[in-house]
């Protein structure tokens with residue numbers, strides 16, 4: 001049984017989708033969850049639902065692509081709670097288009113949130129976790145890090161997330177901090193609901209389990225990775241995709 005009672009966790013991009021599922025799960029297991037997002041209304045909803053169920057959570061709005069805002073998120077959490085046990089870097093966007101049509105704006109936006117955003121929170125968090133000699137970081141990459149048509153910006157950012165994860169795992173391992181990445185396959189969220197129906201059907205046809213994943217499928221894996229039971233799992237890149245990538 002996983003018990004996160006007394007743990008302080010930050011989940012970015014937790015107003016909806018995967019991030020909301022992760023925040024719900026960590027709170028259900030006893031963690032105090034700092035729900036961070038750009039979207040105030042969604043973040044408020046995530047927190048009030050957690051509190052209605054008897055859990056502990058608070059909102060701290062932050063644009064992860066902004067260095068100062070990300071630093072403030074980490075520092076305010078530590079000032080308020082005295083520590084940071086768990087950081088889940090989930091916030092992400094897509095601006096899909098073929099490489100020959102991709103603009104610099106589309107490139108910069110996706111790299112800024114999906115890769116620089118991960119650096120922006122990990123840098124101050126790693127400073128804190130080194131001093132604590134304790135911590136868990138889980139970064140959300142994607143099955144697309146291996147390359148996917150129409151996602152040059154997204155795939156490059158998500159491959160970068162694998163790189164920073166493995167590097168941080170090497171740097172922080174001695175300090176009792178683990179850093180792992182999850183590669184969700186095709187999960188039913190607002191992001192994937194945006195794809196055309198024929199693309200949805202094509203994606204499902206590539207999944208041995210024959211269905212899209214649910215946010216809880218990803219959240220369950222993260223709950224394990226941040227628990228005491230996973231204290232020797234470090235630097236791993238774990239697919240949660242019903243066998244989509246084998």
Ligand code: NAI
Pocket residue numbers: 012013014015016017018019036037038039042062063064065090091092093113117140141142143183184185186187188189190191192
């Ligand atoms: P979503 O679009 O439903 O939710 C993303 C959340 O991140 C939103 O609440 C949004 O407001 C927030 N966000 C966006 N930009 C932000 C910023 N600059 N700062 C803070 N928050 C920001 O997306 P979904 O599907 O829940 O994806 C979550 C993560 O999982 C993303 O990193 C995505 O790339 C990744 N992923 C999703 C997959 C899927 O099938 N849904 C597959 C593989 C990876």
